[in-house]
Amino acid sequence: MAIRVYPYVGPADIKAMVAASPAGTALTDLDALARWHASQSSDERDEPFTYVVGLDGVMRVAPRRSEHVACAGGASVLAADEIAFRDEPWSAVSVSNQSTGYCPDVTCWPSVAAALDRLGVGRPAGFTTEIPFRRCTACAEINTVRDGDLVCVFCDADLPAAWNIRPRTPPPAWGT
Ligand SMILES: [Zn+2]
Structure with a gap:
């Protein structure tokens, strides 16, 4: 990957x-x-x-x-x-x-x-605390998924199965 x-x-x-x-x-x-x-x-x-x-x-x-x-x-x-x-x-x-x-x-x-x-620092095999992040496609808020529960805590919409956090698109400029 x-x-x-x-x-x-x-x-x-x-x-x-x-x-x-x-x-x-x-x-x-x-x-x-x-x-x-x-x-x-x-x-x-x-x-x-x-x-x-x-x-x-x-x-x-x-x-x-x-x-x-x-x-x-x-x-x-x-x-x-x-x-x-x-x-x-x-x-x-x-x-x-x-x-x-x-x-x-x-x-x-x-x-x-x-x-x-x-x-040369020893380490675990993976994250000891692992947090899946998802951005809600309905309300655009970022969620931290707990217990595999793919539901937005802000609006109850379903969250995407895969990571999808990207910077917010800057708002369009209104008038000039
Ligand atoms: Zn939402």
Whole structure:
């Protein structure tokens, strides 16, 4: 399956608000992960971190309160959400795909796996929490599908069987 690129699909005001924020720390090797992890407060280390996998295949991380779009430096991603690490040896104990800023499909796991494998970080066989995203074709709201229930929580319409989140088409300009 071809690797899918996920552009930001969240609210424009959040993207604008974080435009000046620093991007996440690029985990280019295991030392980078160890240094970055050690620099986080113990409170931060007790929680999962925000992550994105950039188009270069490199994972970037930031404290949990960070917006994914800030972590990504405003760019499109291959995967995004939260990850928790354990040391000795380094491994990812939990990874999820519930980024409402990017709504990556559950099929983005290979991008996460490749980024962790390249670092030499142990990992689970797949997302530990897997969230299917669907945009309702009736009301256009984005749903997170729970328990395989393909019904829109906003309008009760049936949701599509396959992932279908793309940026909203900009509204047509009225008059000029
Ligand atoms: Zn709906």
